[in-house]
Amino acid sequence: MGHLGAFLFLLGALGALAEICEIPEVDSRLVEKLGQRLLPWMDRLSPEHLNPSIYVGLRLSSLQAGTKEDLYLHSLKLNYQQCLLGSASSDHNSHCQAKTSTGQLGLYLLALRANCEFVGGHKGDRLVSQLKRLLEDEKRAIGNSSSPTPWLSPRLPAHKGHPHTSYYQYGLAILALCVHQKRVHNNVVDKLLYAVEHEQHLHQGHLSVDTVAMAGLAFICLERSHFNPNKRLQITTAIGMVQEKILRAQTPEGHFGNVYSTPLALQMLMTSSTSHLEVGTACLKAKAALLASLQNEAFQNRLVISQLLPVLNRKTYIDLISPDCLAPRVMLRPATETFSLTTEIISVTLKVLSIVPPYKQSVFVLAGSSLEDVLKMAHELGGFTYETQASLSGPYLTSVMGNAAGEREFWQLLRDPDTPLLQGIADYRPKDGETIELRLVRW
């Protein structure tokens, strides 16, 4: 091969590389540190703390928690099955309500698959039918696809509504059924396809990278499993669209959307075969941004960590189609505790303008306190009330000053003047002098 031949060969190889989303190896100490943050959560086996995403994340990671993992899966099974059976006592339990939601049942199915189990038997069938039923309900809430006058307006009226939960959970449920080789009807897939093709339906016109990435993972699973053959072309096209949307959402630092949507976005890009030329470069840039965020300790939330750990092990939810349960994983050691005692007091101003009369109050807390500590302090001082609800991501703020967020509304957390926080009340730690606004908004 002459010089020119060698040059062309190199160019070709580089070109091929640029089309593949590869994540080079990450310092194992950084990965271990991340895994260690999950360990304390694995000791919490009470219903409101059990989180199938943690189990999935760990099983797809390069780390293991030994017998703790078995006990955790056992507790997940007991709890989710009990809620599914809906015994009189559990029926009214609010945690059971969450556990039998479209997304949580989906995550539970992913957890079973992460242990190389296929749902089966009487209990398994019940679980699958329940999830399929929920998806049908979600589909109906979006809109009926059999339009009464299809010749006049074949598509639009059929997709006017919203799912009961979200398109994120809708996609997650399809993915979960798919990795268990359970098919859903074309018209269920149709709703997700339509949402991706008409992005405004996914997040009030704003692109939610997490949501599109989850939809993309569901489509990739359907494509690989040769499900919904009549939809094949549309599914393949949608995968390309998702990829495009994620690439377009890359920030100058390299994140896709924001730092916390990057793990799912990477899971999607790492598995999609319909490649854009710039995928490889975009992934390398994202990986560098992730590394910087890891070093800055940006990953504190157990749910986001559980979505990131597979990526650092070059795995994705798509690997759950045929998981490798014998892959060697390194045993996690508990972290050596480091206490930093601080006596520094900071001031944080809390304001709520969405109510009459508006509320504004400065509170004093120890440096390093979370926003939740600030809310607690404001409550103790009097004149401020709030409510939270346990979720897989931690405490979710549901009500402020007696005003509960209604359907498709939420209490948004912002840093003055107008910057939405990227973390929830338990993880965000305000700085001295900061003003935090709680704002009731539609989504």
Ligand code: B12
């Ligand atoms: C859909 C969604 C929303 C919806 C939830 C409403 C609904 N009916 O679905 C809306 C738009 C309201 C929302 C709000 C917020 N969200 Co949000 N949300 C998501 C998303 C895309 C999916 C969540 C989900 O359904 N999970 C699956 C189900 C099965 O789990 P679940 O626990 O049962 O789901 C509930 C909780 O997740 C809860 N929830 C949603 N977001 C958040 C965020 C936090 C911090 C908490 C504690 C709970 C919570 O709502 C879900 C439905 O009830 C995730 C993406 C992701 N990668 O996870 C982001 C995500 C969890 N949200 C995020 C954030 C930052 C927020 C906000 C704090 C934004 C803000 N500045 O106000 C607020 C929450 C404020 C509050 N009141 O406490 C971040 C969290 C990052 C982190 N470090 O933890 C994520 C990862 C998105 C991102 N990439 O930035 N969110």
